[in-house]
Amino acid sequence: MTAGKTYTVSDGEMLLVLEAAEEGGFVVTSPLDPELITEADSLDEAFQNARDAASVLNESRQKLAKTRNTAPAGTLTG
Numbered sequence: 001m002t003a004g005k006t007y008t009v010s011d012g013e014m015l016l017v018l019e020a021a022e023e024g025g026f027v028v029t030s031p032l033d034p035e036l037i038t039e040a041d042s043l044d045e046a047f048q049n050a051r052d053a054a055s056v057l058n059e060s061r062q063k064l065a066k067t068r069n070t071a072p073a074g075t076l077t078g
Helices: 043-070
Strands: 006-010 015-020 026-030 033-040
Touching (some): 015 043, 026 043, 033 043
Antiparallel strands (some): 006 015, 015 026, 026 033
16 A cells, blocks of 8 residues: 555444555544544554544543533633
8 A cells, every 4th residue: 555545434433534654554533523543454443443532532522521511610621
């Protein structure tokens, strides 16, 4: 595979962009979630790693939302 070449793929649940990396494998991102970024050596691994990354991102976002919703008025968070 040529480094820098990109592929847009979907498994019916997730939409991913795989960019061939110079060192091999792929850099994996999602056009639907700009914060999601991971890497993989295969298509199956790309979807699994993206699911794992999305789960961690969602947990972090929920914790951040709770922190912001429970902070006393006038308290800076973040």
